[in-house]
Amino acid sequence: MNARGPDRRATDGSAIALTGATGFVGSALALELLARTDATLLCIARGTADEPADARLLRGLLAACDAYGHAELKPAVRARCRALGGDLLAERCGVEPALLSSADVFVHCAASLQYKDRYRDEILQTNERGTANALALAEAAEIPAFHYVSTAYVAGDREGAIAEAAVPAHTRPNNVYEESKIRAEALVAAAPIETRRVIRPSVVIGHSRTFHATSFTGMYGFIRALWHANRLVEGRLGGLLRYRPLRFDFAADFELNLIPVDAVARVICGLLSAPSRGLSHHHVANVTPPAIGEAVALLCETLGLARPLFSVAEAELSSIDREVSRATRFYQSYLRYPKTFETAATEAVVGRSDLTWDLCAANLYPYGIAYLEQLEASAPRSTAGAPAAS
Numbered sequence: 001m002n003a004r005g006p007d008r009r010a011t012d013g014s015a016i017a018l019t020g021a022t023g024f025v026g027s028a029l030a031l032e033l034l035a036r037t038d039a040t041l042l043c044i045a046r047g048t049a050d051e052p053a054d055a056r057l058l059r060g061l062l063a064a065c066d067a068y069g070h071a072e073l074k075p076a077v078r079a080r081c082r083a084l085g086g087d088l089l090a091e092r093c094g095v096e097p098a099l100l101s102s103a104d105v106f107v108h109c110a111a112s113l114q115y116k117d118r119y120r121d122e123i124l125q126t127n128e129r130g131t132a133n134a135l136a137l138a139e140a141a142e143i144p145a146f147h148y149v150s151t152a153y154v155a156g157d158r159e160g161a162i163a164e165a166a167v168p169a170h171t172r173p174n175n176v177y178e179e180s181k182i183r184a185e186a187l188v189a190a191a192p193i194e195t196r197r198v199i200r201p202s203v204v205i206g207h208s209r210t211f212h213a214t215s216f217t218g219m220y221g222f223i224r225a226l227w228h229a230n231r232l233v234e235g236r237l238g239g240l241l242r243y244r245p246l247r248f249d250f251a252a253d254f255e256l257n258l259i260p261v262d263a264v265a266r267v268i269c270g271l272l273s274a275p276s277r278g279l280s281h282h283h284v285a286n287v288t289p290p291a292i293g294e295a296v297a298l299l300c301e302t303l304g305l306a307r308p309l310f311s312v313a314e315a316e317l318s319s320i321d322r323e324v325s326r327a328t329r330f331y332q333s334y335l336r337y338p339k340t341f342e343t344a345a346t347e348a349v350v351g352r353s354d355l356t357w358d359l360c361a362a363n364l365y366p367y368g369i370a371y372l373e374q375l376e377a378s379a380p381r382s383t384a385g386a387p388a389a390s
């Protein structure tokens with residue numbers, strides 16, 4: 001392996017095929033790969049009616065250079081990233097396998113992050129069938145290593161220690177997104193490709209230095225839901241929630257496994273570099289995760305709300321609590337089944353430092369503020385006055 005990073009073959013003037021490079025995790029990964037290898041990145045990306053795939057990719061990655069504090073990588077983006085117009089929904093992603101003949105590694109990071117039942121079809125098509133199409137493309141191009149970016153939340157309703165292993169058959173997913181990722185992992189496991197890694201990040205948050213994020217699922221979805229609920233209550237009842245604590249029926253001490261996007265990119269990059277054969281599973285999770293109570297209390301404080309109460313019996317929740325609970329229902333699936341993601345297999349390859357993040361309230365604060373500022377800037381002013389947080 002080349003001392004600078006991932007797969008030796010990928011540093012010998014060859015290439016890495018990558019899906020999802022216009023997204024949050026994929027763009028951070030693309031920059032990391034540019035920084036740590038000499039490889040060309042063959043990015044399978046969609047165009048839109050207004051913008052072809054190559055222009056979208058270039059714009060997205062240059063913006064990521066700014067967002068993640070890597071202006072020095074802009075020349076590498078221009079010189080070494082090539083867009084291959086494609087779509088996960090098309091057979092072999094609509095990409096001619098010969099275009100990937102220089103690639104020795106395929107990283108499949110693209111996915112639909114929708115989770116609601118009404119998008120069931122789209123989610124399964126993108127995540128399950130899309131993974132089948134990506135695998136078929138990698139096979140046809142005879143790429144020997146396929147790395148699939150999944151999610152730690154394929155753990156579904158399981159509690160306690162979650163192993164870096166195939167998802168047990170008794171696992172019940174909390175939503176169709178988790179279901180689709182479980183199905184996709186099974187496809188990867190069964191594929192006739194020499195090296196297959198299933199890489200499972202936990203909840204990805206912004207960059208650890210700039211706090212910037214470009215996609216707002218996970219923790220950001222919870223913040224957004226709470227922020228919207230607060231605005232609704234403000235419209236009806238003014239600043240009630242500044243004095244009257246919100247109550248949640250989950251326990252304050254459950255772990256909330258958050259990890260910054262740059263750490264995720266570094267860990268994935270490190271995993272690509274390690275020789276391996278057959279199928280392996282890796283959690284990319286924080287080994288020192290904050291407690292959910294601390295994170296939600298911080299969020300409430302940031303929004304100017306009273307300190308919340310936890311472990312409140314369901315029957316004691318008010319209609320406002322229930323409304324907030326409904327608005328944050330998806331994100332509460334992270335909180336209802338206490339679990340700890342084992343990371344020994346990942347640590348054995350990349351060590352522990354990129355998995356160790358002290359995200360106590362004080363350290364989490366700038367991530368929350370960065371996002372709230374974005375929300376405030378993009379939202380029309382409430383007729384009931386300014387929202388509690390600024």
Ligand SMILES: NC(=O)c1ccc[n+]([C@@H]2O[C@H](COP(=O)([O-])OP(=O)(O)OC[C@H]3O[C@@H](n4cnc5c(N)ncnc54)[C@H](OP(=O)(O)O)[C@@H]3O)[C@@H](O)[C@H]2O)c1
Binds near residue numbers: 149203205217
């Ligand atoms: N964010 C998290 O907290 C988190 C946590 C754990 C795991 N993950 C996993 O990490 C991966 C990346 O997530 P993310 O947060 O970066 O999501 P994201 O920002 O929404 O990016 C999704 C990417 O997938 C691409 N994509 C979606 N449908 C496509 C299609 N039909 N054809 C081609 N490309 C398509 C998108 O391209 P367009 O730009 O064209 O839409 C975009 O590049 C996913 O596999 C996700 O499951 C994310």
